[in-house]
Amino acid sequence: MNIALIAHDKKKDTLVNFAVAYKHIFEKATLYATGTTGLRIMEATGMTINRFLSGPLGGDQQIGALIAEDRMDLVLFFRDPLAAQPHEPDILALLRLCDVHDIPVATNIATAEILVKALERGDFAWREVK
Ligand SMILES: O=C(CO)COP(=O)(O)O
Numbered sequence: 001m002n003i004a005l006i007a008h009d010k011k012k013d014t015l016v017n018f019a020v021a022y023k024h025i026f027e028k029a030t031l032y033a034t035g036t037t038g039l040r041i042m043e044a045t046g047m048t049i050n051r052f053l054s055g056p057l058g059g060d061q062q063i064g065a066l067i068a069e070d071r072m073d074l075v076l077f078f079r080d081p082l083a084a085q086p087h088e089p090d091i092l093a094l095l096r097l098c099d100v101h102d103i104p105v106a107t108n109i110a111t112a113e114i115l116v117k118a119l120e121r122g123d124f125a126w127r128e129v130k
Pocket of ligand 1: 006007008009033034035036037038053054055056059060091
């Protein structure tokens with residue numbers, strides 16, 4: 001199970017706390033993250049995370065490439081809906097690729113909570129038989 005964890009600056013604390021709360025689930029998966037998000041989660045949880053570049057420098061595109069190759073099973077991307085991002089096209093491209101490849105994606109903690117509980121229950125088994 002490959003999971004991508006990404007958060008904009010104002011949402012990083014939320015994602016870090018989320019990763020701490022669900023560490024028992026996340027530690028069974030292979031984790032990927034954009035640069036700063038990954039560092040913050042590693043520091044808080046001690047989990048190993050495959051980190052890409054920071055989002056504005058191309059990290060969203062790197063994760064998008066894995067989605068395009070159907071190598072990502074779940075994307076948790078806590079976006080900041082109240083601030084303009086310099087790399088908005090990259091963000092939209094990543095989310096578009098999730099739709100192209102039918103990858104479950106949460107852009108806020110409420111949806112993430114539901115998806116992670118579904119993951120724990122085994123609802124993502126279909127990703128393994130694809
Ligand atoms: O900008 C981001 C996602 O669009 C996240 O990048 P960082 O994790 O490096 O802050």
